[in-house]
Amino acid sequence: MIENEFLFLGLLAGGPKHGYDIKRQIEKELVPAISLQIKSIYYPLKKMEDAGLIEKEVGRKGRFPEKYVYRITPKGKKRFDELIGNSFVSVERPFFQIDLSLYFLPLTDQAWAKKRLKARLALLKRIHRELLALKNNLSRTKPLGLILTHNLDLVEAEIASTVKVMTQL
Numbered sequence: 001m002i003e004n005e006f007l008f009l010g011l012l013a014g015g016p017k018h019g020y021d022i023k024r025q026i027e028k029e030l031v032p033a034i035s036l037q038i039k040s041i042y043y044p045l046k047k048m049e050d051a052g053l054i055e056k057e058v059g060r061k062g063r064f065p066e067k068y069v070y071r072i073t074p075k076g077k078k079r080f081d082e083l084i085g086n087s088f089v090s091v092e093r094p095f096f097q098i099d100l101s102l103y104f105l106p107l108t109d110q111a112w113a114k115k116r117l118k119a120r121l122a123l124l125k126r127i128h129r130e131l132l133a134l135k136n137n138l139s140r141t142k143p144l145g146l147i148l149t150h151n152l153d154l155v156e157a158e159i160a161s162t163v164k165v166m167t168q169l
Contacts, residue, residue, distance in 0.1 A: 004044040005053070006087065009072060009080035012054060016071040019045065032134055033147045045070060053079055096158075102165065110169050117166045124162060128155045 007030075011022055023041050048054045053076035056068045072080065098120070105113055135148040 004038070005048060005079070006083040007038075008041070008044060008048060008070075009053060009076050009083065012070055012072040013077060013080050016069050018067050018069055020067075022070070029144060033144045033151065048076070052076075098162075114166060114169050117162055117169075121159065121162050121166070124155055124159045128152065128159065131155060 007026070008022065011017065011025060017025070019041060022045075023038075026038055026041070045054065045056070049056060049070075052073060054070050054072055056070050058066050059069055061067075101116075131148055131152050135145060135152065138145050138148070
């Protein structure tokens with residue numbers, strides 16, 4: 001829930017938004033750069049509203065259905081500041097599925113393992129190209145550019161590591 005809380009508070013810290021606008025911003029801007037899986041936006045928003053972190057206003061234009069506009073409260077802004085501050089200094093060791101494969105590498109046929117590593121390398125290079133294209137299509141001032149640069153650095157490290165393992169086989 002903390003990731004959802006951080007995400008929604010951050011989006012609302014930029015100004016009030018309709019639920020649809022929140023969902024669209026997540027899908028259009030964040031999902032391509034960050035591995036997010038948000039099933040519902042309204043349940044977390046309701047929980048945050050109950051906690052006093054956000055508030056919603058009901059609005060209607062003409063004969064259109066009612067729309068909710070969400071905005072961050074001072075309590076929510078304080079919580080957002082706490083979450084972003086913690087995230088900058090939170091460093092957890094990532095778990096990569098390949099770590100288990102490397103552990104069990106001595107139990108596999110080395111030629112077969114090398115083929116699989118070549119396939120991994122091709123996949124990583126494709127991901128690198130896609131991230132680079134996505135980054136080149138963004139304005140340099142957008143925060144997504146920073147995220148994509150970070151992701152590119154990580155993929156480049158994985159490419160180098162995969163090449164190193166292949167040469168050791």
